[in-house]
Amino acid sequence: MPRWRILFFLVVSRVLNAEPVTITVLATTDLHGNLFPYDYFTASPADRGLAGIATLIRAARAESSHVLLIDCGDAIQGSPLEGLYQRYARDGRLPPGLAFTGPALRADPMMLAMNELGYDAMTVGNHEYNFGLANFEKARHDARFPWLSANTEVEPGSRARPLDRYVIKTVGGIKVAVIGITTPSVPAWEKPENYAGYRFGDGVEAARKSVAGLRAQHQPDLILVAAHAGLDRDLDTGRIFAGSVPGENMVYQIATQVEGIDAIVFGHTHQQLAGERVGKVLLAQAKNWGMSIARLDFVFETAPGARPRLQSSSSRLIPANAAAAPDARILELARPYHELTERFLNLPFAASPAALDAALSRVRDTALIDAVHAVQLHYARADISFASAFNPRVRFDKGPVTVRQASALYVYDNELYAIEGDGRMVREALENAARYFRSCADPDCTNRPLIRSDVIGYNFDMAQGVEYEIDLGKPEGSRVRTLTWRGRPLGDQQRVRIAVNHYRYGGSGGYTMFRRGKIVWRSHREIRDLLIDYYTRRKMFPAAADNNWRIVPPAAARSLEREARGDPAPGDR
Secondary structure, eight states, X not given: OOHHHHHHHHHHHHHHHOEEXXXXXXXXXXXXXXXXXXXXXXXXEOSOSHHHHHHHHHHHHHHOSOEEEEEOSOOSSSSHHHHHHHHTGGGTOOOTTXXXXXXXXXXXXXXXXXXXXXXOEEEOOGGGGTTOHHHHHHHHHHOSSOEEOTXXXXXXXXXXXXXXXXXXXXXXXXEEEEEEEEOTTHHHHSOGGGSTTEEXXXXXXXXXXXXXXXXXXXXXXXXXXXXXXXXXXXXXXXXXXXXXXXXXXXXHHHHHHXXXXXXXXXXXXXXOEEEEEETTEEEEEOOGGGTEEEEXXXXXXXXXXXXXXXXXXXXXXXXXXXXXXXXXXXXXXXXXXXXXXXXXXXXEEEEESSOEEOTTTTTSOOHHHHXXXXXXXXXXXXSEEEEEOSOTTOEEOSEEEEHHHHHHHSXXXXXXXEEEEEHHHHHHHHHHHXXXXXXXXXXXXXXXXXXXXXXXXXXXXXXXXXXXXEETTSOXXXXXXXXXXXXXXXXXXXXXXXXXXXXXXXXXXXXXXXXXXXXXXXXXXXXXXXXXHHHHHHOBOOSSOOOOEEEESHHHHHHHHHHHHTOOOTTOO
């Protein structure tokens, strides 16, 4: 038989014997301690949480045994449930007035639930460091899956435990490698002692080295990156997003500069992306808090004696509300933590003299933000305080105020710093905050909307201890006017003591000017706890704002208030 016929029959035989294999990758990210389908701040059901996602995970596994489950980080911080465990229950210590009636809650609740679901790996997020290295290591010890970060190295001579660069799994006969990448900006936000012994390298270079090592030593059939970092640009327009720390979000750069990667699942920015391709690389991002899960399907051609070959890949997001019901086993594991959290949140500690809310707190001075300023000025012994409205939905009715409402008002686990600064620093910070608004192009400010969608609302900081106006008739960088301190214009060289949270001191949200200040005091306690202590002693929250800042011209202020309320502009239908 001619040789060409033999070769022809061999090729035909291979094609006829080829069996397609589909590998499914499920990815979560930025769960932030959300287990129950529940909003702790409003005490109401919500389409979020790992219990609902768990139902979707089990459904995918019922379809196929070729499933890989990974998380992209920020798992052990964020919800009141996880926060209470991290601060109190892990050591058996509870706040005054809260009786402990359940079994010892010794395992991290998120790790307990993720173990139950059989996670294959988790990339370390920046918020994993929030409660210090003892808590970091405790949660890592509780996990029955590796914590990954190829760009996190151990300092020479440190006793810190190295993190795995990647994990390799064989699923359905396909060798899959997952490389973990953590945003290298951890030191910009975190206290040095909370990551002591670790240093954070460039994510692109770490991905490149990992791919090279995998190819040389393991020859995987599929290479994925699970990144706790996001996109620094709009994929459609190429526009670079404002406010990122340099190098913070490098997913686009990994996709375009590192050869050999098939897909990237990522998080950190609390956005979502059902599936886009950058070159040959498939990108997907699930929504934060377990509001959706990313599903990626990779179809391989397989044949006896030949390496599997990737034929196609696709991705989609499945929302949490697609689950018929939350997973009963996850609810059972989480219930002791949930019930303890509810008792804690329902504790009253002060009173409100009137109904107060934060709905307009990003467009005008409000009593609730002034309440935060009062706490910061007091404990930091500061001249000037900077704070933002983290949650415009928070509301206090007249009467008792509970820990739940305090947690809704100050949702993040930030500590308070006092820094040595000057008038120039204050002015620069206020100009940075004013980027939240667009310029008012005409006297009637009809060029709505005036709130910029590309500047996150909680990056609009307000100051107390000074009086000032934000003039939207002026261009960015020159909007702050009539800035006075103690009744006189605040000069650039005037020395002042400034209260900021530790994230702001790190330069988050574009507030890099605060890095120039010397830290002269640190709270070592969370601002939320200081707020509770402060008003426990004083018994009463403020009844009204002092209106130390305002937006001008008046037409811009009115337009912004309508926008914040969601009201139509005059003439809109």
